[in-house]
Amino acid sequence: MNILAFMAVFFVSVLVWAQDADFTYSDQGKRDPLWRLVTPSGSIINYDSDVLVSDMILEGIIFDPSGKSLAIINGNVVEQNRRIGPFVVSKIEAKRVTLTKGQENFVLELKKEE
DSSP states (O other), X not given: OHHHHHHHHHHHHHHHHHHHOOOOOOOTTSOOTTSXXXXXXXXXXXXXXXXXXXXXXXXXXXXXXXXOOEEEETTEEEETTOEETTEEEEEEOSSEEEEEETTEEEEEEOOOXX
């Protein structure tokens, strides 16, 4: 009987604490994970316009001096002149990739392994 009383007091105190807690979700500039990815008609919703260059992570480069280089950005294999979100891969070099959005250029560099 003591265990049931303890459990009841514990759960009531947790419920009271949870009601007093002030929690606000911060998306930190990224897509809310609770937003729908597909419309009711089955079309894919595109949130790519909200992608920032700071969200882009250069994971690897396969460099070919003849111009057939590939880069891995956010898990996607891309080649020169391909789109990734609102950006176009304008140049792939041995240790960095240049992305273009409108008239602006952004450089992603490979991180050195430690």
